[in-house]
Amino acid sequence: xxxxxxxxxxxxxxxxxxxxxxxxxxxxQELLKIGVKNNRKILxxxxxxxxxxxxxxxxxxxxxxxxxxxxxxxKAGESHKNLETLSEIYNIAFEFGLDRNSLIIALGGGIVGxxxxxxxxxxxxxxxxxxxxxxxxxxxxxxxxxxxxVNHPKGKNLIGAFHQPKxxxxxxxxxxxxxxxxxxxxxxxxxxxxxxxxxxxxxxxxNEKNKNKLIxxxxxxxxxxxxxxIKTKSYIVSEDEKEHxxxxxxxxxxxxxxxxxxxxxxxxFLHGEAISIGMRIAGDIALEKGLWSKEDFIxxxxxxxxxxxxxxxPKINKNEVIRILMGDKKVRDGKMRFILPKGIGEVDIxxxxxxxxxxxxxx
Ligand code: GLY
Numbered sequence: 001x002x003x004x005x006x007x008x009x010x011x012x013x014x015x016x017x018x019x020x021x022x023x024x025x026x027x028x029q030e031l032l033k034i035g036v037k038n039n040r041k042i043l044x045x046x047x048x049x050x051x052x053x054x055x056x057x058x059x060x061x062x063x064x065x066x067x068x069x070x071x072x073x074x075k076a077g078e079s080h081k082n083l084e085t086l087s088e089i090y091n092i093a094f095e096f097g098l099d100r101n102s103l104i105i106a107l108g109g110g111i112v113g114x115x116x117x118x119x120x121x122x123x124x125x126x127x128x129x130x131x132x133x134x135x136x137x138x139x140x141x142x143x144x145x146x147x148x149x150v151n152h153p154k155g156k157n158l159i160g161a162f163h164q165p166k167x168x169x170x171x172x173x174x175x176x177x178x179x180x181x182x183x184x185x186x187x188x189x190x191x192x193x194x195x196x197x198x199x200x201x202x203x204x205x206x207n208e209k210n211k212n213k214l215i216x217x218x219x220x221x222x223x224x225x226x227x228x229x230i231k232t233k234s235y236i237v238s239e240d241e242k243e244h245x246x247x248x249x250x251x252x253x254x255x256x257x258x259x260x261x262x263x264x265x266x267x268x269f270l271h272g273e274a275i276s277i278g279m280r281i282a283g284d285i286a287l288e289k290g291l292w293s294k295e296d297f298i299x300x301x302x303x304x305x306x307x308x309x310x311x312x313x314p315k316i317n318k319n320e321v322i323r324i325l326m327g328d329k330k331v332r333d334g335k336m337r338f339i340l341p342k343g344i345g346e347v348d349i350x351x352x353x354x355x356x357x358x359x360x361x362x363x
Contacts, residue, residue: 001220004227008144008234010164010241017144017168017230021219024107024132024171027058028065031103031130034167041102043093044071045116050108050134053177058107070096074115078267081111081151083159089119103128103166109135110142110271114157117148121163128166134174136186137272140193140229141250143168145237155327156258162242172222183217185272187307188253192279193229195300196249197236199345201228206303249347252339253279256358259324263316276309285357286340296344318362322355 003020016034023030032038042062046055051073062069072092074085098104106116106129113131120129131143149160175183187205194202204210205225213221233250240247257278260269269277283300286292304311325336336353 001223001227004223006227006230006234008164009238013146013164015165015167017170017234019170019172019223019226019230021171021173021223023169024054024058024174025061027132027169028061028067030167030169031067032065036103036166038066040067041096041098042067042069042105043096043098043102044069044105044107045089045112045119046071046073046107047076047112048073049076050112054107054134054174074112076111078111078151078156081115081149083150086115086119086150089115090123093119093123098123098127100124100127103130105130105132106143107132107134108138109133110138113138113142114147114149114160117146117163117165118150118160121148121161126163129163131165131168133168133170135178136175136183136226137189139170139226140186141189141233143170144230144233145247145250146241156262164241170226172217172219172226175222176217181308182270182272184307184309185270185276187214188272188276188279188304188309190225190229191300191303191307191309192250192252192275193232194303195279195341195344196252196339196347197232197345198228201225201232202299202303202344204228206299211306248337248349249339252341252347253277253282255325255338256281256361259316259321260314262324263320264314269310269314273310276304277311277313279304280311281313281358281361282338282340284361285338285353286342288357289340291340291342291348293343296341299344300341313361316362318359321359321362 006017008015055071059069104116104120106113113133120127133139133143146162146164148163149157152158194205236247253275257275260274260277283297287297337351338353339347340350341347
């Protein structure tokens with residue numbers, strides 16, 4: 001597979017995800033194909049690191065094709081995914097004269113994508129935007145599905161909106177400049193798709209030959225796993241766009257993951273690393289409840305380990321864990337809700353998890 005297109009079917013909000021090596025170098029041609037006329041204003045949001053690598057060629061391609069393009073760089077890091085940065089984007093949008101016919105493009109990882117999406121959702125009550133994710137994590141997760149957000153001092157992603165992009169373009173070539181640790185963290189989300197819905201993907205990832213090809217960043221193999229991940233995400237999002245039900249299974253490993261990120265300080269663990277520990281805890285609870293076999297638990301553990309993902313639970317105080325879990329917006333009516341595996345490729349949502357089952361992991 002050297003190119004793939006996946007439709008996210010959402011009625012009149014449907015869009016395509018294009019995965020192809022080199023796609024960001026031909027952005028204007030791609031925009032014309034999806035009906036973005038080349039006299040439109042385009043505001044590109046990125047950060048310095050990504051911009052240093054890609055923006056010169058990217059903007060030249062847009063300008064050579066008569067798009068009126070401008071770039072705005074936000075500061076990198078979770079601590080800048082806030083209302084202040086969003087407000088800076090609004091100022092630029094105003095100065096640039098971004099109107100209802102204009103377009104915003106997110107060029108970067110999940111932070112750039114989330115904040116750009118929220119800017120697009122709210123500027124003039126909503127304009128079109130495109131996601132061009134450059135990290136594995138954002139390729140397989142946040143760029144698809146229309147969740148947009150910034151953080152509030154009291155919690156992550158507390159301010160946001162559902163706003164679907166007009167299109168998503170994924171270029172596996174951008175993974176060649178991604179730090180190894182970030183690539184591995186992205187693999188945690190890919191492994192997640194294997195556990196929640198895609199046994200074939202899980203087995204593909206377990207295969208030693210495939211593993212080596214992925215570690216060597218061979219496009220064909222990268223496209224295969226990104227394609228499989230997005231197919232699952234697309235299916236789930238089209239069934240339940242606003243997370244009233246099944247979409248919650250995408251949060252497998254995330255309840256404890258968020259606790260770990262929050263209590264250890266964002267930065268000590270990358271998101272995918274925290275999720276990896278969260279999946280291990282969820283897997284262990286499932287084992288104790290007799291939901292899945294020891295063999296499946298070990299397979300999950302081994303696969304996470306083979307991408308150097310952590311499984312050791314950091315020292316965290318029990319009361320703090322409860323405080324974070326109860327404040328988590330995924331907890332409903334004060335009940336603890338967890339996604340637990342029933343086998344490789346199958347999970348379920350449990351609303352009845354009692355404290356004693358999970359507090360024993362903490363001090
Ligand atoms: N990242 C989980 C979701 O998109 O629902």
